[in-house]
Amino acid sequence: MSKGEDPGVLTEEVRPLAQSQKSIKKREAILRAAIEIINTKGFAAATMTDIAAALDLRDAALYYYFPNKQALAYAGHQRSLERFEAILIAIETDGGTGLCKLRRFLRAVLEDGVINGPQLYFGDHSYLEPAQQRAIDTWTGRLAKKLERFLEEGMADGTIADCEPRLVVQLLVGMLIWLTKWTPTTPGLTNERLLEAMETTALSGLARVR
């Protein structure tokens, strides 16, 4: 649909892209700030002014990028789930034992910025539209299933203890969610020490066999 030899074609295509490029960057920054703030204070307590202030903006400016607060939060949920999915798929394609996959998952979540600027969250979404809630729930369910499969694989290949995957996954998720609350107030904490603590607690176990 475009004339190949027209020298203007390049600029014609780049111009709108260049505009959008910048706009998208800012949209990303807003989304990032929103995720972190909502994650910290909760949806209701996190005000549009809070989020805007993180980027030296007024609350009204946010409405240029998102129609309303709900949509902003919903986008945050989606972003979070996309990241999780990417992590899980990467692990799936790489293969390995069930235990190996589980360990890689814990490490990946930590490295994906849990401590400084949590970009992964789940938790509450009762403030969303019912349809949005359902969408999040089914998506979350799919991802949880992937994790459960890791455990089942491990039980089959002998690397993971006999357990109820559904329950264990929720316990692990709880550990991860809580990270975003207490790690910011724990100075001197590194990903290495955190990962070691998690592996000791959940993988090798706290109990010493006698």
Add this chain to the structure above:
Amino acid sequence: MSKGEDPGVLTEEVRPLAQSQKSIKKREAILRAAIEIINTKGFAAATMTDIAAALDLRDAALYYYFPNKQALAYAGHQRSLERFEAILIAIETDGGTGLCKLRRFLRAVLEDGVINGPQLYFGDHSYLEPAQQRAIDTWTGRLAKKLERFLEEGMADGTIADCEPRLVVQLLVGMLIWLTKWTPTTPGLTNERLLEAMETTALSGLARVR
């Protein structure tokens, strides 16, 4: 300060008590409902109308028992911490190995009504007055220390693996906090299965040694 032989003494003492007794019962019920609702929806999203509706009351009626929403939530925090402290002290006085104490703690928290009507919570308290926040923080810190001591005792008596107690306690707390969110939507779940899953995950560990 009272006449010992006055037969009215008994009724005199009982009368105001009888009135208060009923009032206290209702105050307890309100507090209980508030803890559960705030725990589920968060402080900001939980409205006074929500809490009142749980007892077939209007929002204004709550102000007969609590001066304001903040005070109600603060009382909830205190109630929660009292329960935790009672659990921890009971375990301390009973003695046993570090691992034994840790196991007893997990069981006690579950039995204290985590699944049906969560009465224990921690999480966010950024909506309280700074002084109240400090009070909660120091109290929470004391209780966390008790848990950490269990781990240290276990490391000393050989029942618990080498670890950083500070970090491990937070990981365990995360597991427990998250319980109140997902267990209500998991039908057919029993305390026994839950406890077994927790012991498998955190105590004996998910990894099978080869």
Add this chain to the structure above:
DNA sequence: GATAAATTCTAACTTGCGTTAGAATATCGA
């Protein structure tokens, strides 16, 4: 530099919710 588009701001509107005052009702002892 000038014009158009994109971006952000100011100011006001709206709604929900915490809170209060005072009326209404229930409870209870005499």
Add this chain to the structure above:
DNA sequence: TCGATATTCTAACGCAAGTTAGAATTTATC
């Protein structure tokens, strides 16, 4: 039954925060 106290309700106020409209400003293109 009656009066007093305790408890709850109705109605309204005030404020905080989400949202909107339109002006103001910046940015990009010629």
